[in-house]
Amino acid sequence: MSQSNRQIRLAARPQGECKPTDWEHVDAETRAPGEGEFAGVTKLISLDPAMRGWLNDVRSYIPPVGIGEVMRAGSIVEVTASNHPKFAVGDHVVGTFGVQSHVVSDGRGALRVDPSAAPLPTYLGALGMPGMTAYFGLLDVGALKGEGETVLVSGAAGAVGTMVGQIAKVKGARVVGIAGGPEKCAMLVGELGFDAAVDYRGDDVRGALRAATPDRVDVYFDNVGGDILDLALTRLNLKARIAICGAISQYNNETTVQGPANYLSLLVSRARMEGFVVFDYARQFPEAAAAIAGWIGEGRIVTKEHVVQGAIDDFPETLSMLFRGENVGKLVLQVA
Amino acid sequence: MSQSNRQIRLAARPQGECKPTDWEHVDAETRAPGEGEFAGVTKLISLDPAMRGWLNDVRSYIPPVGIGEVMRAGSIVEVTASNHPKFAVGDHVVGTFGVQSHVVSDGRGALRVDPSAAPLPTYLGALGMPGMTAYFGLLDVGALKGEGETVLVSGAAGAVGTMVGQIAKVKGARVVGIAGGPEKCAMLVGELGFDAAVDYRGDDVRGALRAATPDRVDVYFDNVGGDILDLALTRLNLKARIAICGAISQYNNETTVQGPANYLSLLVSRARMEGFVVFDYARQFPEAAAAIAGWIGEGRIVTKEHVVQGAIDDFPETLSMLFRGENVGKLVLQVA
Numbered sequence: 026m027s028q029s030n031r032q033i034r035l036a037a038r039p040q041g042e043c044k045p046t047d048w049e050h051v052d053a054e055t056r057a058p059g060e061g062e063f064a065g066v067t068k069l070i071s072l073d074p075a076m077r078g079w080l081n082d083v084r085s086y087i088p089p090v091g092i093g094e095v096m097r098a099g100s101i102v103e104v105t106a107s108n109h110p111k112f113a114v115g116d117h118v119v120g121t122f123g124v125q126s127h128v129v130s131d132g133r134g135a136l137r138v139d140p141s142a143a144p145l146p147t148y149l150g151a152l153g154m155p156g157m158t159a160y161f162g163l164l165d166v167g168a169l170k171g172e173g174e175t176v177l178v179s180g181a182a183g184a185v186g187t188m189v190g191q192i193a194k195v196k197g198a199r200v201v202g203i204a205g206g207p208e209k210c211a212m213l214v215g216e217l218g219f220d221a222a223v224d225y226r227g228d229d230v231r232g233a234l235r236a237a238t239p240d241r242v243d244v245y246f247d248n249v250g251g252d253i254l255d256l257a258l259t260r261l262n263l264k265a266r267i268a269i270c271g272a273i274s275q276y277n278n279e280t281t282v283q284g285p286a287n288y289l290s291l292l293v294s295r296a297r298m299e300g301f302v303v304f305d306y307a308r309q310f311p312e313a314a315a316a317i318a319g320w321i322g323e324g325r326i327v328t329k330e331h332v333v334q335g336a337i338d339d340f341p342e343t344l345s346m347l348f349r350g351e352n353v354g355k356l357v358l359q360v361a
Numbered sequence: 362m363s364q365s366n367r368q369i370r371l372a373a374r375p376q377g378e379c380k381p382t383d384w385e386h387v388d389a390e391t392r393a394p395g396e397g398e399f400a401g402v403t404k405l406i407s408l409d410p411a412m413r414g415w416l417n418d419v420r421s422y423i424p425p426v427g428i429g430e431v432m433r434a435g436s437i438v439e440v441t442a443s444n445h446p447k448f449a450v451g452d453h454v455v456g457t458f459g460v461q462s463h464v465v466s467d468g469r470g471a472l473r474v475d476p477s478a479a480p481l482p483t484y485l486g487a488l489g490m491p492g493m494t495a496y497f498g499l500l501d502v503g504a505l506k507g508e509g510e511t512v513l514v515s516g517a518a519g520a521v522g523t524m525v526g527q528i529a530k531v532k533g534a535r536v537v538g539i540a541g542g543p544e545k546c547a548m549l550v551g552e553l554g555f556d557a558a559v560d561y562r563g564d565d566v567r568g569a570l571r572a573a574t575p576d577r578v579d580v581y582f583d584n585v586g587g588d589i590l591d592l593a594l595t596r597l598n599l600k601a602r603i604a605i606c607g608a609i610s611q612y613n614n615e616t617t618v619q620g621p622a623n624y625l626s627l628l629v630s631r632a633r634m635e636g637f638v639v640f641d642y643a644r645q646f647p648e649a650a651a652a653i654a655g656w657i658g659e660g661r662i663v664t665k666e667h668v669v670q671g672a673i674d675d676f677p678e679t680l681s682m683l684f685r686g687e688n689v690g691k692l693v694l695q696v697a
Binding site: 084085086250255269270271272275281282283284285286287288289290291292293294295296297298299300301302305 | 420422586605606607608611618620621623624625626627628630631632633634635637638
């Protein structure tokens with residue numbers, strides 16, 4: 026008795042913001058797992074700013090999602106049938122299984138997670154790609170030295186930003202976050218221990234950033250691009266490092282990206298700006314996950330997840346929350 | 362008997378391109394050297410794109426030239442009187458003596474040069490700041506590995522660009538230069554040994570650059586900024602390094618600088634963009650000068666100087682040649 030596999034497929038390449046017509050909602054057939062495979066039902070789907078980039082037909086660090094293909098997404102499934110030696114019925118498994126209700130996998134790139142060790146959404150956030158991105162972007166690309174340095178992070182209330190700031194605090198740095206709205210800013214300082222937060226929707230953002238960074242900035246971790254990147258470039262210390270993680274403010278631009286007009290401050294400050302892709306660090310993920318899990322256990326890192334209850338069909342609308350800045354921490358869609 | 366000291370002083374902060382009224386031509390008094398000083402007459406004045414930046418009242422790597430001050434410039438003087446133990450009458454001395462016909466100096470930052478070892482203009486070019494800039498920008502900031510790598514340099518026919526390309530050839534790299542006009546491009550390939558040259562005034566610059574960089578670009582040495590920087594960003598190899606030396610295309614902008622809209626290719630290519638200031642390497646100048654002098658002696662590096670014969674009063678007009686791209690190699694004003 027086959028069940029239907031609800032899928033979200035890419036119907037058209039979005040121009041600017043994604044429209045409902047860019048997606049196709051499909052009932053596909055399911056199938057039983059073959060030899061060396063397992064089947065699972067989707068429990069949680071990860072929503073990431075990078076997804077917008079995967080929809081453009083341009084050279085990038087990963088091929089674009091093809092028209093008619095199931096939308097690429099990280100997710101957690103519960104195993105319902107298995108012919109795979111490593112995955113048993115009832116296991117929870119994280120992987121890039123796509124936006125669909127039913128999955129058959131040969132287990133490549135899949136990892137069993139333990140729901141008793143951490144809540145499932147945490148495996149898509151602090152212990153998942155956002156946590157890895159924060160860890161390697163801050164410590165390797167940003168080359169944070171720790172005490173005496175100031176870390177500035179944009180998108181600070183997001184999945185990656187919340188982790189960047191908290192890891193930087195663990196390492197002894199002064200930490201300033203940039204986020205949208207007084208609630209997020211209050212959360213960063215009051216709940217996550219940031220030293221200061223700047224509301225980019227506020228009145229005098231430039232003045233607020235200057236006040237928040239009296240010793241300027243040694244590491245700027247950029248998730249947003251645009252005007253905020255330009256503003257951060259005016260606050261660099263000598264030999265500052267800028268880790269380019271993403272540019273959520275620019276992903277929905279229909280035409281060109283806004284380049285950083287203040288990039289010549291790299292020269293004035295003998296600073297560097299470096300891009301990275303977290304997948305390059307895959308071999309070191311276990312080390313980073315262990316460190317982060319330890320800090321969570323010690324109460325030094327608070328995990329923030331924003332769980333939307335819904336169905337596969339709610340994926341497009343949930344995704345758009347990211348670009349409206351409506352999430353706090355890691356945004357996930359929990360599939361009923 | 363005091364002679365008059367002809368000086369060019371900054372009269373007003375230029376808006377956009379320098380105008381004649383931005384400069385004041387002054388006859389100042391000369392004086393005899395005091396204890397520990399020497400006096401000299403100016404023979405050669407260096408003209409550098411960076412000079413335009415020194416005129417803006419903004420935070421930079423060096424204080425701006427003040428209104429009413431003698432214009433800052435590197436130059437070579439011949440010593441005419443000396444109470445300094447290290448400099449004798451008849452010596453030629455290079456230093457930052459400013460745009461003036463007569464100099465009195467305590468010798469700080471001054472260096473005696475030997476006109477029998479190299480022509481005097483070479484001490485302002487290949488063996489001076491442009492040579493140092495090329496050497497450290499390419500080898501330290503650009504971290505050129507050598508054979509198997511491709512180096513791209515803009516402003517390739519300029520004082521720094523000619524040296525960047527030739528040092529990269531010495532190190533075994535494939536070298537592509539970007540310059541304005543077929544004559545400069547022919548000179549780069551025919552005379553300086555570049556593997557290819559792209560005329561940025563040509564028809565299909567994008568296509569020409571693609572054809573010239575079949576293995577993409579590992580080190581991009583940027584002297585110009587603007588559209589060319591954006592174009593170079595489309596040709597990066599994985600782990601490419603961009604050395605930001607300057608942005609001559611942007612220095613005369615009245616309002617904002619054109620930021621690199623393609624900067625997210627840093628992320629796609631896991632590449633970095635880094636600014637530098639040659640003065641930071643001052644302790645290593647002797648090592649670099651010795652290396653470059655050796656390559657010149659072996660005939661592996663050709664020095665290119667563009668000597669304008671004139672007077673102190675010709676400084677403003679000679680400076681503007683740089684921004685019109687009228688020089689080939691190091692532009693100097695020889696004072697009669």
